[in-house]
Amino acid sequence: MKIPYTQLKAEFLRVLLKNGFNADTAEQCATIFAGNSRDGVYSHGLNRFPGFIEYVHEGLVKPNEKPTLFNVLGLIEQWDGNRAPGVINATFCTDRAIVLAKQHGIGCVAIRNTNHWMRGGVYGQQAADAGCLAICFTNTIANVPPWGGIDPRLGNNPLVIAVPKQGGHVVLDMAMSQYSFGKLLQYRANNNEALPLPGGYDEAGNLSTDADAILKSKRVVPVGFWKGSGLTLMLDLLATILSRGNSTEKITDTDRESGVSQVFICIHEPDAALVEHFTEQIIAYTKTSRPEKEGGSIAYPGEGMLKTRMRNLAEGIPVNESIWNKLLSL
């Protein structure tokens, strides 16, 4: 089933206004949620929207709050998100980091007590649209065991790195688990089709491509095994320290993924032609690697997104019918 972008956005808007969002914040939230589905990130568009509204009902997301500056460390700004919608806080922080970067070359904005930013790539695109390079990350609830352990004590703490490029920015948006839970659920639902690569351990402790077994053991693997375990720990340390906010532990204690900590670093090289030159050169070189499969090609992070966007705008956005009906009933 396919729904036009404008219709999807209009439905989000209707539900947000009904749930106490003022016109501005409703418009901003509807645009980002609809944009995520439009760009092919359904897990953080329509599919996540009912859960987002549930968080509003539970008081974990406060529709019309605004972030407040509670401290500055030189050029680092430390904000409290006041539990406003994560997408609005993250857009705001990216804007602030862009302003600082344009003034000082580099800007760093940390925020605590914010909420899930949904698709992190949005803020990488935002920075790149403004001609900035960006490094952004968030912590999450514990969902990955540390290397050598079996109980989840680390978040999968998504990391975003963006570089502007004409014709489509280079935007990496990666969580630190090899597969997201959404992806594992999708494989399980599809006759428990084998994962293309090991995604975790089964309950006997064997590396496995069996999504059902991994969901049962709750032992997903971090990217690069011990390496990603270390990297995701470092991101929690940086996000918590820089925002003086909740660590993965404190988020996990509440059993709800709310009140998270995030960091937005933007860098501005005013010579856009120079950035374009280096970026084109590096991408072109990477693409000279012979493809593994005949007819295959090497893509850069974010390359496929614009194609999906064009197709979904032209043909409508594929939606899960039961989630679409759920949205209509909200």
Add this chain to the structure above:
Amino acid sequence: MKIPYTQLKAEFLRVLLKNGFNADTAEQCATIFAGNSRDGVYSHGLNRFPGFIEYVHEGLVKPNEKPTLFNVLGLIEQWDGNRAPGVINATFCTDRAIVLAKQHGIGCVAIRNTNHWMRGGVYGQQAADAGCLAICFTNTIANVPPWGGIDPRLGNNPLVIAVPKQGGHVVLDMAMSQYSFGKLLQYRANNNEALPLPGGYDEAGNLSTDADAILKSKRVVPVGFWKGSGLTLMLDLLATILSRGNSTEKITDTDRESGVSQVFICIHEPDAALVEHFTEQIIAYTKTSRPEKEGGSIAYPGEGMLKTRMRNLAEGIPVNESIWNKLLSL
């Protein structure tokens, strides 16, 4: 065979002085190379030293050059390394980033035309010793195929993230390939013992734990497969753009890993007690994960290093006898 730290350092010093290093730079290089072996990173201590001297003979490493500032972008400093020894340039850049961070909260120093920094963790330790958080990375020669390709077009671009902690800083030092070439050679030398986890593809394109087969195909896997492929590309983009230096392509064109590009970001939170509080709390929580193996434990990045240092200082540094003899002959 074990050699006391002081003797190892004295031998390095002797060879450096003989090869045109002045007293100061010889002392600094000898300290870092000997420190790398002392801390258990033999691959970037003694084992790498003869290759380093070879680069000096070839004119790729210029013993007594100093970096020069060629541009500033607000608070970002852009230096030319003038092919000075990488360890000296990296120490210098870390110092500059610390100074900037203590003045402005955050400091970013980029350097081009520098050389291999050997163990990146050294600069993370240096920043943490100064009470700073740090994010540092370097590009390298192409040694990893991009995801979906078979020819190496990406570096394994090591990334260092550091957070100060009493009793041993938290310092992640990770290259973007699952296993280093040094590690693969070590497994091959040891009766081609199977890798604990897949480290690349064999020539038939199958994921493999056979070090010999991976060395033959030259298809090592990046950490997290497609994810690390994207991450290491982004690090090359950032390092090249910020330093206006050589990309992995340009380094690879010369067939010698020289003239690389690096970035050093330091962040200073003046409230050291607050950093300590968050760090202790996060580490303690991570360690509550039940160990996979009976009697096992969860370690944080950098935790084992101080133990190795103490043991090697007390008992001497394990050295490969033939490399030790090679050093004596230089």
